[in-house]
Amino acid sequence: MSRLQEVAEQQIAMNTIQNLTGVFEGLASMRIAAVKNQVQESQAFFREIWHIYQQLRVDSLFRFGRTNQDDIIKKQLFIVITAEGGFGGDIDQRLIKMMLADFNPDKQDIIVIGHHGALLLIQQHVSFKKYFTLPSRDKNINVRPLVDEVRRYESTAVFYQTYVSLMVQEGKRIELQSAVASQGMAVADKASDEVISEETYIFEPSTYDVVAHLESSMTEIALSQVILDSKLAQYAARFRAMSMAKDRANDLVDELRLTFNRTKRHIQDERLKEMINGIRVGSKS
């Protein structure tokens, strides 16, 4: 009897897990849809600013909004974007491994975003310059402290998780300067026929101030997009984990239902046997 009760309790617990994983799966799917929409909106905004930037004739170098007086550290900056915590599978480990394969402490400095990545680096006795938490919100991410760091270095590479599909997420490395340029590629040709210069425009406060502000803004938007893409991949990883957990819970519920019915049948059979034996004993006497 106690066995039957145990199975019934397990069945209730498993049904709860089944429902919970279903809810988490739904939540992750909603977040994925929302973030994908935001990435698209942000890209349209970025393209329009890039269109203006491409028309400006100052010089051909992208300076991340630096002025000529800024002191530049003659090293490369590695930014690694990882998750804050669980449900991400092994993608963070793979990302850190990918970064460390190219890492030389004399030539590169590391900035980590996300608690999980910081922990993994500490476990491997790799020191990093700074650590930022992964922003919890998906809109208006403040990347200014990160851009300030980017400006101080000669060049920057970002390692992040990218969303390929709902079931596939992979680690990726991009050079920030080429990322900014490649996002504007789509409008580069259109921009070439028009020129914005001091002869055709009035600039306030000055041309260089406007260009520096545009470069700084585009770097911020590019970094925000990389963080958003990373979050999208993390939501997809969670969705995949919850989807697998839900499937497993479904299987377990089926197994428990079978066990419950078998146990119940077994108890009924035992009682029937006892009754038959009792009747036999009674008829003999």
Add this chain to the structure above:
Amino acid sequence: MIEEHTAASEEVAQAKQAMAASKEGKPTMHIKVYSPFKTYYDETSYSISAVNATGPFDILPHHHNFMTLLSPCVLLIRPLTGRAEQRIRISGGLMHVKADKVTIFLDI
């Protein structure tokens, strides 16, 4: 072909607006105020007032090509007749003016 049709429809709509405005004797311009995740204003209007490092200024139709960094202020937009003035508080941004089209990029 579809794009041509859409572009033509937009041109017709803009021409109608311009004609309606010219009947009242006032030229108009298109104003768009937006950030990476939100469009705050996107309509044909009479004028816009803002503040930059030099001080407060107004942009009217037929303004010279202009690009400026905006200071924190309240944008004051005067829409076409029959609509109330629009006020949008901003913490800064970039204004681009060209051919009666004003674009304000916020959160940058």
